[in-house]
Amino acid sequence: xxxxxxxxxxxxxxxxxxxxxxxxxxxxxxxxxxxxxxxxxxxxxxxxxxxxxxxxxxxxxxxxxxxxxxxxxxxxxxxxxxxxxxxxxxxxxxxxxxxxxxxxxxxxxxxxxxxxxxxxxxxxxxxxxxxxxxxxxxxxxxxxxxxxxxxxxxxxxxxxxxxxxxxxxxxxxxxxxxxxxxxxxxxxxxxxxxxxxxxxxxxxxxxxxxxxxxxxxxxxxxxxxxxxxxxxxxxxxxxxxxxxxxxxxxxxxxxxxxxxxxxxxxxxxxxxxxxxxxxxxxxxxxxxxxxxxxxxxxxxxxxxxxxxxxxxxxxxxxxxxxxxxxxxxxxxxxxxxxxxxxxxxxxxxxxxxxxxxxxxxxxxxxxxxxxxxxxxxxxxxxxxxxxxxxxxxxxxxxxxxxxxxxxxxxxxxxxxxxxxxxxxxxxxxxxxxxxxxxxxxxxxx
Numbered sequence: 001x002x003x004x005x006x007x008x009x010x011x012x013x014x015x016x017x018x019x020x021x022x023x024x025x026x027x028x029x030x031x032x033x034x035x036x037x038x039x040x041x042x043x044x045x046x047x048x049x050x051x052x053x054x055x056x057x058x059x060x061x062x063x064x065x066x067x068x069x070x071x072x073x074x075x076x077x078x079x080x081x082x083x084x085x086x087x088x089x090x091x092x093x094x095x096x097x098x099x100x101x102x103x104x105x106x107x108x109x110x111x112x113x114x115x116x117x118x119x120x121x122x123x124x125x126x127x128x129x130x131x132x133x134x135x136x137x138x139x140x141x142x143x144x145x146x147x148x149x150x151x152x153x154x155x156x157x158x159x160x161x162x163x164x165x166x167x168x169x170x171x172x173x174x175x176x177x178x179x180x181x182x183x184x185x186x187x188x189x190x191x192x193x194x195x196x197x198x199x200x201x202x203x204x205x206x207x208x209x210x211x212x213x214x215x216x217x218x219x220x221x222x223x224x225x226x227x228x229x230x231x232x233x234x235x236x237x238x239x240x241x242x243x244x245x246x247x248x249x250x251x252x253x254x255x256x257x258x259x260x261x262x263x264x265x266x267x268x269x270x271x272x273x274x275x276x277x278x279x280x281x282x283x284x285x286x287x288x289x290x291x292x293x294x295x296x297x298x299x300x301x302x303x304x305x306x307x308x309x310x311x312x313x314x315x316x317x318x319x320x321x322x323x324x325x326x327x328x329x330x331x332x333x334x335x336x337x338x339x340x341x342x343x344x345x346x347x348x349x350x351x352x353x354x355x356x357x358x359x360x361x362x363x364x365x366x367x368x369x370x371x372x373x374x375x376x377x378x379x380x381x382x383x384x385x386x387x388x389x390x391x392x393x394x395x396x397x398x399x400x401x402x403x404x405x406x407x408x409x410x411x412x413x414x415x416x417x418x419x420x421x422x423x424x425x426x427x428x429x430x431x432x433x434x435x436x437x438x439x440x441x442x443x444x445x
Contacts, residue, residue, distance in 0.1 A: 017286030046126025055244025067233025077296030098138025105134020284370030
């Protein structure tokens, strides 16, 4: 690491990464706004039903990118020549794994939508969207991988610029394809699919710069190496896929409680929450290069500083997000409610205010889990991630609505994050205790 203070490095890496991840979430919001204008509540419902598929694709890319970049950073800090092989392997696995999504989207988009809960009418609206964006699956993964390695190679500014460029391009192409060219939802999907291609192209400029130290060294693909990478990147995977799992489970429960209008209302909440998730994922991913490098160098004091900075930043931003949501819930809902549905508005107003209280805990969880993963504490990172992304959220999504109806849906996320926070705290304390007893890596003090 360079000689800048820990605080300055943290501010630089995290601020740039937060801007980048927010850019990604904003283009998804733009998709939703344009689709609402073009296809109304049915369009939002169709989009929300396939959003978990997008989350899964992005989660696989995150796991490959974060896990490979962590391994790269640790080995590079230790002077191990095998560090250079991880970039090549990550890129190759993106195309191998992405091919499965391409085949499913290309040949059976209707089946994908039916599995996600779509009826005949919703399938008809969303078929072209699903087919088109799934054909770009390898590029969604590749975009995250290249961005992660460029960021870890000391160029977070370019990584951020690439994400923002792709996001701005997506919004422009959304409008162009959907309205002047009249391509409807297929146009929205095409714009979304081209976005990672643009982002990867911009990020690749790093390889022409003097800053570049990455070597694209062909190496044999190994299931053992893939497992090693996935183990380190599992926290990132679950962190990304948790929103998809939440959306999928909630969609099924809400269809039974409030039908397609309820799903559309949840679509408003879920899409707005992507921005909040992006902020906290930005903190976690932005601090990862620092944490992994300090861990490899055994800089215990600096590790502690980065963790405290991350948790403090996450809590402050969570409070700010919650205040903004409470002040603007009505206006936010109106943006997505082109059909002026009173039922959709009523559900979404309450949903935004209750659901977003969960980010007071989610910010801490995402930051803490990212830290555990970046310091190779994969067992605790996995346990907390599993609790957050699957166990707690699924349990509360079925339990609370049985007693509270739609209110229980909105409270399931805060309840799950609160329970997960207990696991995250335990993991951080256990890490601290084991580090102290072995003269080791970190004391939370």
